Amino acid sequence: MADVAAEAHVSVKTVSRVVNREPGVRRDTEQRVRGVIDRIGFMRHDGARILRQGRTQTIALVVEDLANPFYSQIGAAVEREARIRQHQLITASAEGSPTRERVVLEGLINRRVDGLVVVPAGERPATDPTVSASGTPIVYVDRPVRGEPCDTVISDNPGGVRSAVEHLVANGHRRIAFLGDDAEFWTARQRREAFVAIHDALGLPGDTRIAMGPHTVESLAPRLDAWSRERTPITAVITGNNRVTLNALHAMRQVGIEMGLVGYDDFELADLIEPAVTVVHQDPTSIGQKAVLQLFARLLGDESPAQTVVMPTRLIVRESGRLPASLRARKALP
Amino acid sequence: MADVAAEAHVSVKTVSRVVNREPGVRRDTEQRVRGVIDRIGFMRHDGARILRQGRTQTIALVVEDLANPFYSQIGAAVEREARIRQHQLITASAEGSPTRERVVLEGLINRRVDGLVVVPAGERPATDPTVSASGTPIVYVDRPVRGEPCDTVISDNPGGVRSAVEHLVANGHRRIAFLGDDAEFWTARQRREAFVAIHDALGLPGDTRIAMGPHTVESLAPRLDAWSRERTPITAVITGNNRVTLNALHAMRQVGIEMGLVGYDDFELADLIEPAVTVVHQDPTSIGQKAVLQLFARLLGDESPAQTVVMPTRLIVRESGRLPASLRARKALP
DNA sequence: TTGTATGCGTTATCAT
């Protein structure tokens, strides 16, 4: 900028005015300055600008695994919304480790990002000293944190599970099992609890059959096989997220089991598998959008109490919820 | 930092030394300073540090669509490699528009990112004035740019297509069509050209049947239907990337066609579809890793001539490459 | 071992 000023025989302040389109510059001086800028290829150093103004025009997204389609769709939405608002997005992965998450968050706060969208790893308390002390607005996504209320966007897990169970029951299923992901995850636990609640509320028979992860194809195959061979065999299973659904599908294929299935999370090609998989769909794009919306409200000075937004889920009915013909005999109960 | 200095009765320089673990600080002074730091919750302002040092410890990734699994896997790999090297990653999407890409790149250069990994939109010439003038190292991924040579990581498209064709031929297919994505994409054109070359080299019969995109399920269904009803019907098709593969699968299902298929790009559940889909796999993780490796070599002062790295592809044989029984009659040719 | 002065490139304040 100093170079430009010297070359154009003006002060740096005038150059600054031109660059930032501030008023108070004569037409011809502006032309002259612009000429010099183009000629020597000047580009403003945003680092210095940031230092002076205090706003980085940057927000950050911290997730567990950027390659997981659920998170990458959230990421795409967050980037888009940020870009629309002239902000850049730093993405970071904590790889599911609370320790790494703290390191990552500290790094981002040192950078003075304007705000954070975080899928919290583990059950981190909301009062993370480093974060809360910095005053950086933060919106949690997909799972809440403990402690004092924070802005949070989650999806309606109980509603999603309920729609899954009710769909299966409507199709004649009575003995339904639940395959959740690792109980370490809040979402996994919440879905399990919802399952138990609905199961009881509908008065479904028997002790609820539930297995929490982590699951692999190898662990799932014998499990499903056993459940389908018991005295009172299950006729359907609900899988707790996309990972589990995929593994369960592989396991069923491996063992050659035929049973009802409703999966949590939609996935590409769910409709091309035989039978097409009925799923509980949560819309990652909307979740990401909503989170950014809330974040920018805070950045613009919204001081209202922290709010938790629960996004609705949608049951996408395909075929896998039906009662397989081979199991229909058992349906003839009261 | 000044606050800490005042509180601890030392100079800012001493605080700086403590924060950066520089030697030359007495044990007890360090303790005292650390105490103050913890007490008042001081966090170093990296923006100022950057301004002084000139390095932002940040690289950026520019892609077309962060939600596309191919790019999100590259993104995950790039983030991971960056994090290992103490760098943060800014991700940005140009949404396939060269115009937007320029805006995005300018923004990143204003931020003085240390380096760029870019999936170029369109056929942008390498000599983008803003980028090349800034001297920011840049590695192109997935498709090359025109003009003077640049560091580039692409995958072996001709090899991938050849393995697909040869596999189909080995399974008895003779009349094979190619469904490429939009010819605007370099990869789409390169794969098409490779297909034509192999087709001719193997002396396959007839004029090569090729259709470039953009394709939809609706456009694909009649096309495939027509091709399979001609006097000399095709028995197999090669799809040019994951998008086309998905649409083609849907179209086939819709029209009820049975034909051989090899898809470009592996995808989740390819093995659960009936028949399981044989694919040409390019490893996005390796591609991302390699790109970052090259970028950091440049950042560390590597001045060697620009190099283009061609990553190998791998044919994952499943079932869809076989000659369907219904078409086997036609196989009895010389 | 510790401190002082200076500068990074920009914007804000207050002049002229």
Place this chain on the structure above:
DNA sequence: ATGATAACGCATACAA
């Protein structure tokens, strides 16, 4: 309409 100067928060060079 334009400019001089301070300040942002830190690191660097040099001094004590």
